Amino acid sequence: MSEDVLLIETDGPVATITLNRPKQFNALDEELRARLRQVVGTVDADDTIRIVILKGTGRGFCAGADLAGGIDHPLSAHIDREYKPALVGIAQSPKIWIAQIHGTAAGIGAAFAMNCDFVTMADNATVYMAFAAISLIPDGGNTQLLLQNMGYHRALQAVVEGRKSRLTNASPMASPTNYSPKTSLIKRRSNGPANWPTALH
Numbered sequence: 001m002s003e004d005v006l007l008i009e010t011d012g013p014v015a016t017i018t019l020n021r022p023k024q025f026n027a028l029d030e031e032l033r034a035r036l037r038q039v040v041g042t043v044d045a046d047d048t049i050r051i052v053i054l055k056g057t058g059r060g061f062c063a064g065a066d067l068a069g070g071i072d073h074p075l076s077a078h079i080d081r082e083y084k085p086a087l088v089g090i091a092q093s094p095k096i097w098i099a100q101i102h103g104t105a106a107g108i109g110a111a112f113a114m115n116c117d118f119v120t121m122a123d124n125a126t127v128y129m130a131f132a133a134i135s136l137i138p139d140g141g142n143t144q145l146l147l148q149n150m151g152y153h154r155a156l157q158a159v160v161e162g163r164k165s166r167l168t169n170a171s172p173m174a175s176p177t178n179y180s181p182k183t184s185l186i187k188r189r190s191n192g193p194a195n196w197p198t199a200l201h
Contacts, residue, residue, distance in 0.1 A: 006035035007057075008043075013050040015043055022058025027066035028108065033082045036112075040089035052093070054116060055100035064107025064130055065139070075139075083108055083140055091115040101125040104164065111140035114149055132162025 007018040017039055019026035028036070043052050056062050065071075072078040090097050090112065099105075099113035102122035107130045113119055114127075129138045129146075137143060138159060146155035150165065158165045 005032045006039060008039055013048060015049045016053045019056040019062055024066060025058065025060045025063035026056040027063040029066040029069055036086040040086045043095060044089060044093050049095060051096045053098045053100055054112065060103025061101045061105040061113060062109025064109040079139060087111060087115050087140060104128050106130045108140035111142050111145055114145040126164035128164045129158050129162055132159060
């Protein structure tokens with residue numbers, strides 16, 4: 001039996017959603033995209049959940065789109081159908097979403113992180129606009145998200161130069177929420193967000 005590509009765990013009012021394709025660096029294939037759309041809707045409809053943590057297994061948060069399965073054309077329609085419902089669902093959710101990044105959040109994977117309300121970064125965490133390597137602009141709304149979260153000059157560098165960026169000086173994610181060493185992310189998860197829901201009632 002194949003392992004589920006998306007794991008969801010609840011601990012009282014806190015739900016943890018884990019991208020689970022570690023061998024592919026959690027690249028978003030058709031199955032994982034479908035599960036994300038489903039789970040985002042399920043979490044939103046559950047009144048017992050108030051906080052959602054989004055993270056990835058393995059060596060990185062998310063490598064972005066999995067191009068091995070091909071892309072339907074036109075590309076805009078593909079993004080609208082496959083990615084937009086989950087991205088918008090997170091951005092407009094009544095819940096508090098927290099991205100927990102370790103390793104790289106690349107391409108549209110970075111868009112999923114930046115659409116969250118808060119970002120927690122490990123000491124090895126970076127954001128990478130992979131399409132710069134093939135002279136394409138970022139997808140998934142990343143141009144606007146980078147501008148909002150990094151400012152014009154650093155966002156332009158990330159887009160044009162394809163640098164792996166650490167968001168320590170970003171605004172409004174300046175020193176992204178609870179910027180922390182990789183080994184302390186789980187500890188912060190247990191000592192922090194789980195105590196928030198009572199204040200959000």
